[in-house]
Amino acid sequence: MTKIGFIGLGIMGGPMAANLVKAGFDVAGYNRSQAKVERFVEAGGTGAATVAEAVRDRDVIITCLPDSPDVEEMALGDDGVFAHAREGALFIDMSTIQPATARKIAEAGRARGFGVLDAPISGGERGAIEATLSIMVGGEGVEVETARPVFEAMGKTIVHVGPAGAGQTVKAANQLICAVNIQAVAEAIVFLEANSVDPTTAINALSGGLAGSAVLERRAPSMVERNFQPGFRAELHDKDLRILTAAARDAGVTIPLGTAAAQLMAALVAQGDGKLDNTALLKLVEELSGR
Structure with a gap:
């Protein structure tokens, strides 16, 4: 079973993470707001109290955060994903951020032994709830195919649009x-x-x-x-x-x-x-x- 860490359980991330649970994935969810973590636990997920707890020993780590600085800090910060995830894990950012930031994170992640995809989404809250999102993926083709079952639990249209940053x-x-x-x-x-x-x-x-x-x-x-x-x-x-x-x-x-x-x-x-x-x-x- 693919083990997933999901960071950012807001309007979009919450139902996306819940749909991964419904699809049979083992998902640990983290959010700064504890109330959102509790809602995710009620949906069948595992709550994580820290970023380290959410990503440690996970095969795939997904972020769905508000803006470029949030994602950059979460990925590259001293207490971020790359500091705690196991080498070889696949990092997927599903936020909407600057293409240049996505490329920077991809370069830094690959240098540290991680796979990295930028995979922003479209479809709104309804699409997140109904798992009908459109997912635009930038990154290496092999990693896109590895992640496809994960994407298919959240969206209907999954398209590999090009290299790192192309999704954004x-x-x-x-x-x-x-x-x-x-x-x-x-x-x-x-x-x-x-x-x-x-x-x-x-x-x-x-x-x-x-x-x-x-x-x-x-x-x-x-x-x-x-x-x-x-x-x-x-x-x-x-x-x-x-x-x-x-x-x-x-x-x-x-x-x-x-x-x-x-x-x-x-x-x-x-x-x-x-x-x-x-x-x-x-x-x-x-x-x-x-x-």
Whole structure:
């Protein structure tokens, strides 16, 4: 039985780790918040009180953390994964971080005898719960195949997209597309309502045509209801879009729509709505429209 250490049991990591348990893996979970560890234990996992306890003697170590500095410290810090894991273990980071950080961690890990993959995810809380995530994997092909049974317990679409850092680059592109799509749906809903058209009926019509998308199908209903309970917080999408714009600048690429979406998400966060779901861009559109 593959033994897994899972670090980061939040909105995404918690259900992902629980799905690994359901698939029959031996999973030890660690989180700074003890309440989340207790929920994971209730789901059948093994609780770990420290990072060392979570990763010691584990075949695979997975992290799902908020940002690049968190992952870098967790991987490379004095009390981090590489300091306590057994040589030869496979480290998989499923956070969304800077591609350059992913490459740095991969280089450092390989120099110390670890396998390393960057495998960011898309699909939101629902995808994490239902084990239908899209997983974009960067790293060595042999290690991707070794990890495939682990990925298949958490997601439906597992694609090896290239070498170290490529997973994070594809995730940045994903976040660009999602942000622009959410903004477009938000504007469409406000436009429809301003013209006295029932948005729910209109969405049903739009979903069957070229305008149809996962955002329109899965997120528009809650947007119409103004239900912004976080499945993916705006402040995290703001962070992801800052990763995107920095990576685009480094590559010398112009992304006008991506930049506009990043500015709008940053404005939503700046006015105190960062804890809301990223679909709260609708709220911003209404305010800009004086509605």
